[in-house]
Amino acid sequence: MKLPNALREQMKNPLGLLLPENQTDKENILKHLNENTYLITVGDRTTEKMIKYDLIPSLQIVDGIEKREKREPPKLANATEITVDNPASEITSQSIDLIKKAFSMESPVRILVNGEEDLLVLPVCVYAPKNSVVMYGQPNEGLVIVKITSEIRNKAQSLLDLME
Template sequence: MQVSFSSDELSILKRPLGLLIEDSRVSRDILEHLLKDARLVISVGDATTERLIALGFVPDIQIVDGRERRGLRAEIKHMHKSEVRCRNPAGTVSKDAIDAIRKALTLDKPVRVYVDGEEDLLGLVVLKLAPDGSTILYGQPLEGIVLLRVDEEIKSRLKHLLSKLPI
């Protein structure tokens, strides 16, 4: 079972859903300040995960697919205790991916979720499953990193998309 989204729904997700930190401003100091109270830090995307690790932040959950802007990339430095694998076809959210993220939330951190397919839409799953107070970081292509706090406000704003997920 998998869920796909209309082009109108996808256009909502192409805009930053949280705070956009421009590439030139992403630094250890800024991230320390913004992440200090995060319950969990969850990265979605290879480039974002790699950048966080390079700056000294190891996300609690790292969701990667071995690709960057549709091209293959080198594997990210091994910075996790546990790993979970799943399949998730491009442009969808699969039950397998939902189950993998649900499992990752229960394992000893840090956890890397390896996606065979595409991880782009899996931030929605994290938003629905992660505890309030968590922070999701994902890349905004050619612009920077988006920081999204998990709380009732963002869940309410995106409820029409989140309600499509079989969770």
Template sequence: MKIPLGLLLPESQADKTNIQKHLSKNSYIITVGDRTTKKMIEFGLVPSLQIIDGQEKREKKEPPKLENAIELTVKNPAAEITTPSIDVIKKAFTMQPPVRLFVDGEEDLLVLPVCIHAPENAIVLYGQPNEGLVIVTITPEIRNKAQSLLDLME
């Protein structure tokens, strides 16, 4: 995903104040990626859905501690989006937050099904390697764009 789906906040500006400008009081926050998830939890902005794989830039990392989270797991090989991954994302949206989805494999591309199936008030946050944080406000246009990209992969 070389081209960000939403607004790219440069690394130097990806602080709590700038992130909060894009959130409303009832935003359903979704993070994809270990570093993004950890950063949001450190800011006190606990994501409703967190999708992690226990790695940052191919290095094993300990996921941030989180009390009372429902934990789900799914296998999703690198450079793929599996049907079970899509199914578990849909299931996660029906559960009481916070929900943490631990991916055995790679989570990067799961941004696409997340954008398609996320609730109306969702904000998706994910890292753009060596550039910053991408903030995606879920709209019908974003859903269509994500669906088109997903269709291209099949």
């Protein structure tokens, strides 16, 4: 599925709460989690930040690129790592299948994307287990925190349905 140009602007709107960059410390992030939260991160910097705060995401989706610059993926021992191809501005059916599979695997699971991971936030929001919180970076603005509700699932699914 490809992202049509008409949807590009809409995708820049955060799906959840935008925590400004200067407030993305562990204390503020913990306010949005409970002890049973299934934490999902999409993006290298977001994943790295959570690991640094010792908030190990159950599912991490990274691509080794930040703001179009190649970088080392965040370090984490004991994660099951699986790789998928997902070109920029697309969501492949393989990516969706792998995300669904990852939710049934023992965490932490890291999906290493060859290509771009940004849009994978949508299928993650559709298929995430109950009690999930998805976090991803909003470039130059801060951290988006999405608590998975049926409303969020529906919104993410309608965005997916608009893709070609």
